[in-house]
Amino acid sequence: MLLTGLNKRCIHTTIPNFKGLFSRIRKAATISESEVEDVPAEPSTGLSRLTIPQLLPELISIPVTKRPLFPSFYKSFSVKDQNVADAIQKTIQKGQPYIGLFLRKTVFKDENAKMEEVLRTRENVEENSALKSETIKTINEVYRFGVLAQVVNVAKTEDATGLHTIIYPRRRIRLCDLTTPVDALVSKARVETLKDEKFDKENGVVKALTNEIYSGLSEIARMNGFFREHIANLQLTANVFDNPAQLADFVAVLVSAEPEELQEVLESLVIEERLRKALVLLKKELVNARLQNSISKDIEQRINQRQREYYLMEQMKSIKKELGLESDGKEKVIENFKEKAKELKMPEQAAKVFNEEISKLNVLEPSGAEFNITRSYIEWLVSLPWGKQKEEILNVAKAGVILDEDHYGLKDVKKRILEFVAVGRLNQGVQGKIICLVGPPGVGKTSIGRSIARALNRDFFRFSVGGLSDVAELKGHRRTYVGAMPGKLIQALKRVQSENPLILIDEVDKLGKGHQGDPASALLEVLDPEQNNSFVDHYLDVPVDLSKVLFVLTANDQSLIPEPLQDRMEIINLSGYVQEEKVEIAKQYLIPKALKESGLSKDEIEFSDSALNDLIRWYCRENGVRSLKKKIEQIFRRAALKKVENSEKIENEKSELLDENVKTEIVPENLKDFIGQPIYTSDRLYETTPPGIVMGLAWTSNGGAAFFVETLIDPSDKPQIQTTGQLGKVMEESVEIAYSFAKSFIASRFPENDFFKKHAIHLHVPEGAMPKDGPSAGITMTSALVSLALNQSINQGIAMTGEITLTGKVLAIGGLKEKTIAAKRAGANTIICPKANLNAWSELPDYIKKDVNIHFVDHFSQVYDIIFNKS
Template identity: 45%
Template sequence: MLKLLSSTSSRVHCLTTPTPSLRIKQEPNSVFYALGRLTGLTQRSPKNSFFRACFCSDSSNGSGSGSGSQPAVEVDEKGAESQSGSDSKASSAIVSTYPKPEDYLTVLALPLPHRPLFPGFYMPIYVKDPKLLAALQESRKRQAPYAGAFLLKDEPGTESSTSSETEKSVYDIKGKELFNRLHEVGTLAQISSIQGDQVILIGHRRLRITEMVSEDPLTVKVDHLKEKPYNKDDDVIKATSFEVISTLRDVLKTSSLWRDHVQTYSQHIGDFNFPRLADFGAAISGANKLQCQQVLEELDVHKRLQLTLELVKKEMEISKIQESIAKAIEEKISGEQRRYLLNEQLKAIKKELGLETDDKTALSAKFKERLEPNREKCPPHVLQVIEEELTKLQLLEASSSEFNVTRNYLDWLTVLPWGNYSDENFDVIRAQTILDEDHYGLTDVKERILEFIAVGKLRGTSQGKIICLSGPPGVGKTSIGRSIARALNRKFFRFSVGGLSDVAEIKGHRRTYIGAMPGKMVQCLKNVGTANPLVLIDEIDKLGRGHAGDPASALLELLDPEQNANFLDHYLDVPIDLSKVLFVCTANVVDNIPNPLLDRMEVIAIAGYIADEKMHIARDYLEKTAQETCGVKPEQVEVTDAALLGLIENYCREAGVRNLQKHIEKIYRKIALRLVREGSSNESVISGEVVQSAEAKAEVDETDQHAAANETAAEVESVGNSSHELKSESSVQTSDQPKDPKDATETEKLKETETSKAVEKVSVDASNLADFVGKPVFHAERIYDQTPVGVVMGLAWTAMGGSTLYIETTEVEQGEGKGALHVTGQLGDVMKESAQIAHTLARTILLEKEPANPFFANTKLHLHVPAGATPKDGPSAGCTMITSLLSLAMKMPVRKDLAMTGEVTLTGKILPIGGVKEKTIAARRSEVKTIIFPSANKRDYDELAPNVREGLDVHFVDDYSQIFNLAFDNNTGN
């Protein structure tokens, strides 16, 4: 409610000199008695004088100056009038020899910037104007110690809450400007004392300015104001005054700032008049100056009491808020103090019992206990580092940042599995069984793992290896890694480096960085808990490169068998032995792997699957997984071989089986939905269903046997009908929300009937396959049933697998010397060069075979390679282009069941190509019977599985002349 002005210490000396003694009328039952006590305290103690001067201040002025202090203490008017000066002496009798206050009609005008002065209260101000201060001193000498104190109006254009005028700026205003800035109603104030520039004023009565007499110092004529007549016995005035007193008493309970004065006034209410009560409440309140000025200007006693009541009510609310804030802070502080005391007591008890251990000791004990099982296996240099860090930890303060860095460092050092290896499986038969259970085919990969196990069994121990599995997506490169770990009885850890561009992800961050962490390999060893896990580095061909370094170069140390025995992580900064770790990397295209990194890996190529292999995988692996995922039992569904073959050939032609798995799961989801709509459920008890007793069920079956039979017959008749589906959905909704017990019984009967009926097995074959997976995505790769002139089928290979590639050539224009070749089909530079070589070689061969045929010299040709939207490049289509050009020149089509591939030179030699298996699979898919490969690829073809080579007539050639004889000598197929 009441605020204490934060006055600067520089002005304390101005208040230390006691004010002249005031003769106080000692009436025991009056507020003046309390003020007399305050005056006596002031005279006895300079310190109390300072606090009295700063009492009941307005905190709106942050300058801390004395004029901002608006103290309020009631004094006896008669006693004040008897004050003559600082050298006057107290006397037991008061003789009035000076003019009365009401006789002063012309007074000096004192501007008050922050708060008005109320009658009966005193206020110290600081006068910075020398002329005004001299005039006040002269008035005291002339035994006329009175002046008018008027509140200064706010400067135009500013708000009272933001106004912060200082004494200096107030006294810079002179004359008429100052006169216009003063409020009309003020207070006649007695000049109690002047010490330096400090003037103490005591309010006597209300004044109203009438006119200005002089400008510097400002002197004005005034009228003395009196309260309007009022009835002391008026009930409304009494009630309002009692409410003011009651509110002041409430304020007493929360604020002790003015407790003495309010207690005195409340206990002796009968000795005070109502106007003085209103002035007292407004003076001690913390209201702003305009509200206080409004109380000062009000001459109606009842209205003045009402205004005062509003002010003290606001003070009470502020006091309550202040009390709640203080209470909350006190509770918080007391809670913290209580916790501190309990902790100190706990430490003292532990010290007495000999159980005292601080945080650092407990951490050290924890690290030593964690390291103890592997201490003998731990390398000596690591033990030395751990001991040094433990000693360092004891010397550091727990609140320092270095303490947390050392603690985290020790945590990583002691948690790693130093010398801790898992027991490996050297049983080749068991490993073979595990690998066959998880994957079909992948003979090369399985053979390499079995070789690894066999070597380990003969040596009695195994060393780490770096294997790279390359192949198109979906062939099982990533999943085979987990199967290898299970076959070897090793822990498995996988992390992908696709798009990785920060070296710190592999080798860790320096400990000097905030939030530093070890690299992926150290995290791997912590997670698996052994030093010989199987680490699968996925998508190694998609490594990125950024400003933080080249991760491919960082992997050189990790994947080099000669270096990874002392792999150095930036965070740990101690060598780690990774020589026992088996690294398995995966990649789609080996060409994207940097050569130094590729040189350190053993590459095993995984080609795509042919249709027969996909059939086995779908039957033995994918179907079982889809049945478990969708909750469908094997006896509820039948997927025929024709359906699977149609799915493989028309929907899933990619080299892998990932897309095939998605389509099989889609089929089983559709089947699950159909089964549920037909009333089938594979759960014994449905969640939320009330299970009836056997007797109740028997009764229901007996009662509704006939209705159930009819309904079953109706449902069997309308299987697959949309109206039946609507009916089933309606029955389900009815069973979920029965309207009454009778409906609930009927619903339960319906449920029993539906679950008891026999649901027909869902069959998926080639005829209804489109109902489950939609229209076919792929169509036959063979564009021509009968190969026309100038068209030859080639073979191509991509990361997605093999495919057929048609080469089409046609005549554009004929004429003497117009021989030229134009190519289209998004061909790369290498393929365009192959077309030019083919054109040159074809002219040479044609001159040998038909010297009189000037076709290439006089014909402009157009060579196209569909599909036009697919980018193509590579040299392996050279022999196919030559054959296409010769077919057009000699007007002879090639065999329809023939496909060829091979790079050709200008002299007609056939060079080897890649992707033999993928191209062979693509030829089988297009019903090709005869394939021409370069002789250098014969070894690759011989390594293919028998089921891939079955039914194919493969020719291996060294020169194009052999291809010419195979392509054109036998045309009976057309």
């Protein structure tokens, strides 16, 4: 079949790459069907062109999946069902090798069930056993429009049960009805032949659609070699360019569209409609081809650019290397590491590991992950201060001056530190000592550690272990982990670049413990002078000498520090500050610092002593000075604001009557204008204590505290005692002991008093939201019960502390200094405490003992005589 002149011109103008295809198109008119596709076949099975009858009484009907077939385009087709294969063989032997092929629906209506059944989604259609069947059970299982195909060539499958065939679809047919039952092994159907409606090739719409399809095929062939080759192969089977109807079918065979869209092209008997649907599918394919082509070009361009940059960089490296301007990157890195190592005095084991890692780095490729891991390890190894020490200044006088500059008071602490310096001077160095500063917040524990470092001329490094539960934070991570790094101790040495810094470990009493280990146990090795000379970090995995490091630890509550850790430390207790100490600290340190930070001068603000005393008494009663510092800073900020507002007012009003240099005076009367109303309105809860109420003294992690024990008659027929106030187990036992002894004491001293036999008692310790525990409130509780039983108030201004036994003996307590400070803060001028604490009292500074009348007792009878003026 030859092409018309018009079609030739269209091909030449729109598809320039198709010149070589004309000879193949011409051959297609005479080519034998058996030569189309190289499918193995026996000579006896080769079939020649036959005359197709117009009417077939019965036609073997086979469902196909994924896409329908189109007339005039060869297709390889496999039959796996042996029954169907045998039926095809019989039709070939009869000289009628024809079958009907119909696209199977993925969703169809079963006539028997009378409901729509979704067998499978299209993506998984081949996995459904019902859809794998090569027979048609119901007529609604497939689309009615299909093709009549001639079996051109056959060959048996390897298992000899099925067939490999080449089929040639001849024409469109319509399925009328099935002639076989539902359970038949081979489906046969009655069909009718369909013919395209007549059309005029010269019709303008047909021409336009045809030319648009030519243009699309030309563009898609230029962009994609796969389509170009596919178009060429399909043209061997039919001369499509001379027939618009076959051209539409050609497009449908070429594109990768949805089965339903392809079926619509097959069912279109109006050529103009068929061409339109085919053009839509071609345009969709063209959009995909353009996108793929754009992506391909972009990727190719990027790859070419990277290759170009790589080649240029390699050439530049080679040129520089030849000129001696720069050595290879890896060699330069190794050379730098070796130069750094020469300046260090590495121990033998560390030097051995360094040489091994350098050898390993030498054989690794710089682009590999192992190279960077090894490089990072060596960087840490050469960044440590091996053999580098900062010269210490062991001068007691200078150390004393520095400590006095930074802190007021704390004479016991300063004395202990100066002793420490003196011993270090005699021993030519301070080594193997671990100090632990214990005290309430705000008393200067951290700043004392910094002052010690300055006094000894040591580098200072601080880190907190509060809430720490991961041992790796202290001892590092293993190198096998991604992002591994050494622990805090090795990081400290790298930061300070000396082997003898002062490392302050803050909040050691708040160490956590979790599934990642016990940090407190890890600290045992660090703080043991006999072990820390060969400390091994998990990351470095080489011994590091920490014996030259001076460790200073801080804590609020000594009881929370594990006993093994306490054994390795020297505990120095810091008590809270009394009123006089806070005044001096404010004058010497806090006010000058706040003055400087606020931008004011001494001539612009004056802080009176009375205002300062009121500030401490009514606003800042904590043991430390942190709250006092905040309040003073607030006052100076408010004063600065007033000065600026006054200056702006002068500028705006241009008044000569206003003096810009007005001095701000801080006095008790205007103190509330700067920091608001007082937090405390009284020195204590009770100005005059009624019967059954007594002031006690306690020690907490925040320092000393005064509290009241309240007792009240409970209207109940049963004599008993009830307690409230979140009392701990030890304190509950103290209540029971005090109750038993008070009954015994009243019975012996006042036989006629039957108070405890007739009344129930309620004992309460205020501030119920705060847990309380400890034995030192024994004599306080007993005094409250005796006072209630006698219905007599104790002498005013008395605070007491001491543990009591069942026989009335008063036992020693701890924290006498803190409790004394708390008593003075609460306005108590008389303190009763155990006689066993007499030595501790004698060691207290005079300014703490000043204005305090203290009584030492060893039995409650002495307490009774004091509180009721019986002696």
